[in-house]
Amino acid sequence: MLAIGLEGSANKLGVGIMLHPDDGSSPQVLANVRHTYVSPPGEGFLPKDTARHHRAWVAKLVKKTLREARISVDDVDCICFTKGPGMGAPLQSVAIAARMLSLLWKKPLVGVNHCVGHIEMGRLITGATNPVVLYVSGGNTQVIAYSSQRYRIFGETLDIAVGNCLDRFARTLHISNDPAPGYNIEQLAKKGKQLVDLPYTVKGMDCSFSGILAAIDALAATYGINGPEKDEEVDSEKSVEEGGKPTRADLCFSLQETIFSMLVETTERAMAHVGSKEVLIVGGVGCNERLQEMMGIMAQDRGGSVHATDERFCIDNGIMIAQAGLLAYSTGFRTPLKESSCTQRFRTDDVYVKWRD
Amino acid sequence: MHPETYKPPALPSPFSTTTSPPSLITQGAEAHLYKTCFLAPDTPAALKIRPAKAYRHPILDRRLTRQRILQEARCLAKSLREGVNVPAVWALDWEGQGGESGNGGAWLLMEWIDGPVMRVVFERWEKFLKRNQGSLSEEDVAGEESRVRGLMERIGRAVGGLHKSGVVHGDLTTSNLILRPFVGGSEDATTGEGEGEGSPSMEGDVVLIDFGLAAQSAQPEDRAVDLYVLERAFGSTHPKTEPFFDSVLKGYEQSYKGANVTLKRLEDVRLRGRKKSMIG
Numbered sequence: 001m002l003a004i005g006l007e008g009s010a011n012k013l014g015v016g017i018m019l020h021p022d023d024g025s026s027p028q029v030l031a032n033v034r035h036t037y038v039s040p041p042g043e044g045f046l047p048k049d050t051a052r053h054h055r056a057w058v059a060k061l062v063k064k065t066l067r068e069a070r071i072s073v074d075d076v077d078c079i080c081f082t083k084g085p086g087m088g089a090p091l092q093s094v095a096i097a098a099r100m101l102s103l104l105w106k107k108p109l110v111g112v113n114h115c116v117g118h119i120e121m122g123r124l125i126t127g128a129t130n131p132v133v134l135y136v137s138g139g140n141t142q143v144i145a146y147s148s149q150r151y152r153i154f155g156e157t158l159d160i161a162v163g164n165c166l167d168r169f170a171r172t173l174h175i176s177n178d179p180a181p182g183y184n185i186e187q188l189a190k191k192g193k194q195l196v197d198l199p200y201t202v203k204g205m206d207c208s209f210s211g212i213l214a215a216i217d218a219l220a221a222t223y224g225i226n227g228p229e230k231d232e233e234v235d236s237e238k239s240v241e242e243g244g245k246p247t248r249a250d251l252c253f254s255l256q257e258t259i260f261s262m263l264v265e266t267t268e269r270a271m272a273h274v275g276s277k278e279v280l281i282v283g284g285v286g287c288n289e290r291l292q293e294m295m296g297i298m299a300q301d302r303g304g305s306v307h308a309t310d311e312r313f314c315i316d317n318g319i320m321i322a323q324a325g326l327l328a329y330s331t332g333f334r335t336p337l338k339e340s341s342c343t344q345r346f347r348t349d350d351v352y353v354k355w356r357d
Numbered sequence: 358m359h360p361e362t363y364k365p366p367a368l369p370s371p372f373s374t375t376t377s378p379p380s381l382i383t384q385g386a387e388a389h390l391y392k393t394c395f396l397a398p399d400t401p402a403a404l405k406i407r408p409a410k411a412y413r414h415p416i417l418d419r420r421l422t423r424q425r426i427l428q429e430a431r432c433l434a435k436s437l438r439e440g441v442n443v444p445a446v447w448a449l450d451w452e453g454q455g456g457e458s459g460n461g462g463a464w465l466l467m468e469w470i471d472g473p474v475m476r477v478v479f480e481r482w483e484k485f486l487k488r489n490q491g492s493l494s495e496e497d498v499a500g501e502e503s504r505v506r507g508l509m510e511r512i513g514r515a516v517g518g519l520h521k522s523g524v525v526h527g528d529l530t531t532s533n534l535i536l537r538p539f540v541g542g543s544e545d546a547t548t549g550e551g552e553g554e555g556s557p558s559m560e561g562d563v564v565l566i567d568f569g570l571a572a573q574s575a576q577p578e579d580r581a582v583d584l585y586v587l588e589r590a591f592g593s594t595h596p597k598t599e600p601f602f603d604s605v606l607k608g609y610e611q612s613y614k615g616a617n618v619t620l621k622r623l624e625d626v627r628l629r630g631r632k633k634s635m636i637g
Contacts (some may be wrong), residue, residue, distance in 0.1 A: 195416050204527070204570065257414045264412050265386075272386035297412040 005322025009086025016318030080325025084346030121320035137283035138163035155205030192253020277304030439522030517612020527570030
């Protein structure tokens with residue numbers, strides 16, 4: 001079976017092709033193409049601009065993907081697309097593209113939950129069988145464990161996503177959005193030395209990030225280090241307690257240390273609760289090596305291990321949609337044209353996972 | 358838990374030198390619980406250790422560990438003073454071995470509470486019902502149900518008493534409630550693990566334990582969330598007892614003035630839980 005997957009729930013437009021060989025051998029990635037809409041420093045991506053980007057690029061990417069995979073349209077069994085959750089306008093442009101392909105090629109559609117796509121791709125790449133999943137990206141923050149046909153949400157953010165918190169702080173500091181604001185924060189944080197005091201907001205299994213963002217934005221404003229980088233910035237000899245001033249790197253470092261600790265703590269609680277020793281990190285923030293390192297230490301202390309992937313599979317892509325779509329397709333799932341809409345709100349635990357025991 | 362591969366961190370002084378070393382009871386996400394003794398060998402004590410988390414920045418780790426262990430001790434002390442059945446706090450150190458040489462971990466030494474946790478009591482009761490499905494008369498079943506209802510009402514009163522003292526528990530499950538048998542009570546109740554043939558004893562005091570997520574609050578919202586967590590715990594771990602949850606609420610209602618405000622709020626909390634929709 002062969003599926004083409006289309007993803008465009010945020011600023012990444014991804015098209016990918018997955019093959020599930022008929023002899024039951026392990027699935028193969030035939031092509032994984034992505035184009036990202038990058039906004040200027042200090043700005044986020046707006047839905048209308050992102051949708052315009054997706055509309056302009058989707059046909060080119062589909063052609064490129066087919067070429068790279070060296071297959072013809074006849075080989076395709078189904079067309080998978082992201083049904084939600086995500087930004088409305090970008091989701092719609094990609095859903096329309098999927099419908100168009102379905103009518104043009106006379107192939108069935110499979111609507112896929114974006115979060116389930118991340119989980120299934122992570123499981124496939126890392127070989128983790130039944131892990132506790134930490135799904136962290138610009139739009140989602142969830143701690144998930146599988147139980148009787150559902151991916152159940154144990155904990156989640158109460159307000160903004162962890163990636164959104166990082167993205168918006170990057171905007172405050174006018175850090176470049178290319179290739180991704182989170183990546184640039186991670187590089188800057190490596191130069192940070194001192195930890196500034198930030199709120200730490202874990203409520204049971206849930207986290208909150210909006211207050212932390214407000215606090216660190218205020219700190220940056222107080223020390224006058226927000227906005228574009230100024231040339232004269234010098235490393236202060238004194239620590240913050242001694243009346244010194246933190247650097248931009250110190251703030252990035254402190255923000256990462258604080259919010260990642262919160263994520264690792266809630267994940268550990270979920271692991272203790274379900275008695276699992278494996279963790280799988282998926283989603284764009286999952287590329288962060290410091291987060292992977294912290295999670296690794298925690299898992300090791302519990303006698304377990306951490307599974308993570310690199311940017312090809314962590315960051316939104318088309319193959320994860322194709323992978324989750326194919327699993328559903330093989331159990332007989334189809335999305336009729338009439339129901340091939342998309343939705344901004346689509347919870348992970350709404351999906352009936354028929355393909356797992 | 359996998360005791361064969363897992364090695365808990367070293368115990369802080371003075372517990373590293375105690376003869377008959379403390380025995381590990383459970384490992385939670387945050388803390389390890391040991392059984393040891395206090396001053397005299399025949400005074401059993403519960404030792405809760407919060408080891409330093411190596412993944413966290415040391416400054417952040419110290420701050421959080423200290424905050425949390427003090428909060429736990431304060432909540433326990435406050436509710437004990439108000440006459441709630443909780444373990445007494447005997448000693449604590451928020452920096453492990455103390456001072457700069459400390460490993461950053463913290464420990465709390467408490468009174469040891471005898472008796473099975475409610476999870477075990479209800480599990481045994483559910484097993485007993487299942488085993489004797491055919492042989493129990495309608496009268497027997499009604500008698501069993503009223504016994505469970507009685508226990509659940511006492512649980513409700515215990516939670517009400519805690520809330521009255523100005524503390525919310527934060528993690529009310531049937532694993533965090535102990536049925537402490539009366540002194541000289543029936544032998545049956547004292548053994549938690551034993552696979553008794555008959556219906557388990559439901560005599561004794563309801564004692565609340567594990568205040569790791571407790572907080573001082575008198576807000577109807579926080580109190581209602583406490584009850585909601587307990588309700589969901591009953592529903593997911595002991596489905597057969599779920600229809601009797603109104604007995605918990607009945608006991609709760611009688612326990613303090615103003616309980617009805619909390620119960621009213623509980624209705625809102627229930628709705629919120631179900632319709633929770635993803636944002637952000």
